[in-house]
Amino acid sequence: MSDFNDFNNPQVAKLPKHLRQFIVEQHYEKYTPIDQAVWRYVMRQNYSYLKHVAYYPYIKGLQRAGLSIERIPDLQTMNDNLGKLGWGAVTVDGFIPPAAFMEYQAYHVLVIAADIRQINHIEYTPAPDIIHESAGHAPIIADADYNSYLSYFGSIGAKAMFSSKDFELYEAIRHLSILKEAVDTNQTEIEKAEKHLRKIADNMGEPSEMALLGRLHWWTVEYGLIGTLKNPKIYGAGLLSSIGESSTCMKEDVEKLWYTMDTINYQYDITKPQPQLFVTETFQNLIDVLEQFADTMSFRRGGAESIHKAIECKNPATAVYSSGLQVTGTFTDMGTNEKGELSFIKTTGGTALAVENKQLEGHGKHYHKDGFSSPVGKLKGINTSVEEMNATELEMHGISAGQHANLIFESGIQVKGEVTHILRHEDKNILISLENCTVKEASGNILFQPEWGTYDMAVGEKIISVFNGSADKEAFDEIIHISQKKTHKITYDEHTQHLHQLYARVRSIREDNINTEELPGLFLFLKNEYPEDWLCALEILEIVYHKKLFPELEGEIRNYLTYKATTKSDYRKLITDGLIVIENPVNQLITEED
Structure with missing residues (x-):
């Protein structure tokens, strides 16, 4: 990807190609004047309310992340600022798969949906948008304990089996x-x-592990509260970016529970307000609960149960032998002994072998294009496992280059063939290659035949870890599942484009403090041509109120908005909250906080 834009940000520059494939350009010029007004409205509401209930100094967090209340953030500015905190940011098209989302976090990169919510979803959007992702997640990145949790969660989540x-x-x-x-x-x-x-x-x-981790992520990163049950503060991005739910969540009918390992038992519905929320006393507690859950995961447990999860996944996963050898492929079969311990593993299709997340030369997925299978366990009647044997011990059991080996495992699997090569890594035997080789189970079932070519036998007494995806992602050239459904791009008709121009004109008058004499005519045009609009009317009222212009116009707009709030229930809270912020200006509040 030669045209990849890393924004001169070290964290973004480190992203591997399997993650870069999700990145889309921000196309800042496509944000309309209404989009900009939606951002400004939400951010002013957020600040007005969140200064009381957010965990951290909201404005200071925004500024450190390169965000402003006045306009939609530009990705370069965000990266310049986040880079100072050891993070970066990229834009994507809506929801991306959870495994990829987690891995971005592990790379200290925030994933930001490039789109912004429509005005009819101004309080809450069911889709990820730039308000949620940047105004919700980015400001709290400045908190060292929290960003440690976020990146650690990413590294654990990237290994989760789905x-x-x-x-x-x-x-x-x-x-x-x-x-x-x-x-x-x-x-x-x-x-x-x-x-x-x-x-x-x-x-x-x-x-699955990913589903359970998704719950922990939801109840912390998205909807988390911190402090006490009686007086919690908001740190979850879903709440920080929802001007509706950030207010209602503090009411008594939303139950507040302590955040513990038990939280994984609570499912969530993205389409509805949450019936309960979880409170942590400290961010360290989040890490403690995550550690507790990680101890139950396949990447730490290994064994037959973990290979079973890999088979159910039906996508590439990696099994790690106790020798250190890593086998990446789509697992389709396994064998167990009477104790339920693994005796055999099998993949189908392109499979790669690696050590310490680096692919072994000559053992990529094109060489093992038809899959890979190998025994797991010790040889029958021999205490020392094959991986631990020195050269003398290997030779004693017929495992030496040029010798004919007849290896019978405790499981009854028999491997017979001529040894051609033994691969070692850090004093352990990890792979034995044999020619003219036959592999069969105790039942006589053939697992490998001489005419199939060289048999590469993985060496290891146990499978100690199984994790999602490949060991060497660059070499495996892994393409993560990408949805074919794209977010809708709007084509605006001429009537709507004139409304955009009207919003732009009002912003220009407010920011440049010129041509205020146009306001009465602009409001009349708005009222006649766009009777459904309420936000532009609020913005005109804001100017005349603060500049003490046109008292009659101010009264007319107030009556117009009051009538709308009375007759249109959808607008009532939006207009009422908008009037409150006009009369208690954000700029004044920022000065008071500083």
């Missing part, structure tokens, strides 16, 4: 969020997508 059903759920969530944020979707289509999502969600079976 199920094939997780993919279906991800696609259903992404599809619904795109429909809900689109301008012209009919209600029947949305209801159909909601029904489809519910059907998948209700038939997930046992939740």
Whole structure:
């Protein structure tokens, strides 16, 4: 990807190609004047309310992340500022798969949806947007304890095993969020997508590691509270970016519970306000709970249970032998002994072998294009495992270049063939290559035949770790699941484009303090041509109120907005909150905080 823009940010520059494939250009010029007004409205509301309930100094956090209340952030400015905190940011197209999202966090890169919510979803959007991602996640990055948790969560999450059903759920969530944020979707289509999502969600079976981690992520990074049950503060980005839910979540009917390992038992619904939230006393507690959960995961446990998860995943995963050898491929079969311990593992299709996350020369997925299979365990009647044997011990058991070996494992699997090569790494034997080789189970079932070519036998008494994805991602050239459904791009008609021009004119008058005499005419045009609009009317009122201009116009706009708030329930809170911020200006509040 030669044209990759890393924004001169070291963290973004380190992103591997399998993550770069999700990045899209921000196209700042495509944000409309209404988009800019939506950003400004939400951010002014956020600050007005969040100064009381947010965990950290909101404005200072915004400024350190390169954000302002006045306009949508530009990615270069954000990267310049986040770079000083050891982080970076990139823009993507809506929801990306959880595994990729987690891995970005591990690389200290924030993933920001390039789109911004439509004005009809100004309080809450079902789709990721630039308000949620940048104004929610970025400001708290300045807190060292929190960003340690975020990056550590990413490194754990990137290893989490997912199920094939997780993919279906991800696609259903992404599809619904795109429909809900689109301008012209009919209600029947949305209801159909909601029904489809519910059907998948209700038939997930046992939740995967990724699903459980997703819950921990949701109840902390997205919807977390910190402090005490009686007086919690908001740090979750989903709450910080929702001017509706950040207010309602503090009410008593939203139950507040302590954040513990038990939190993994609470599912969540992205389409509804949350019935309960979880409070942590410290960010260190988040790390402690994450550690506790990580101890239950395949990458730390290994064994048959973990290979079973890899088989269910139906996507590339990596199994690590106790010798250090890593096998990456799509696992399709395994064998166990009477104690339930692994005796054999098998992949189908392109498979690669690696050590310490570096692919072994000559053992990429094109060489092992038809899959890979190998025993697991010790040789029968021999205490020393093959991986630990020195040259003398190996020779004693017929494992030496040029010798004919007849290896019988405790499981009964027999490997017979001529040894051609023994690969060692850090005093351990990790791979034995044999020609004219036959491998069969105790039952007589053939696992490998001489005519299939060279048999590369992995060496290791146990599988000590299994994790999602490949060991050497660059060499494996892993392409993560990318959705074919794209977010909707709006084409504006001429009538709407004139409204954009009107918003731009009002902003220009406010910012440049010129041509205020145009305001009465602009409001009259707005009222007659765009009777559904409320936000531009608020912005005109803001100017005349603060500059003490046109008292009659001010009264007319107030009456107009009051009537709207009374007759249109959807507008009531938005207009009321907008009037409060006009009369208690944010700039004044910022000065008071500083």
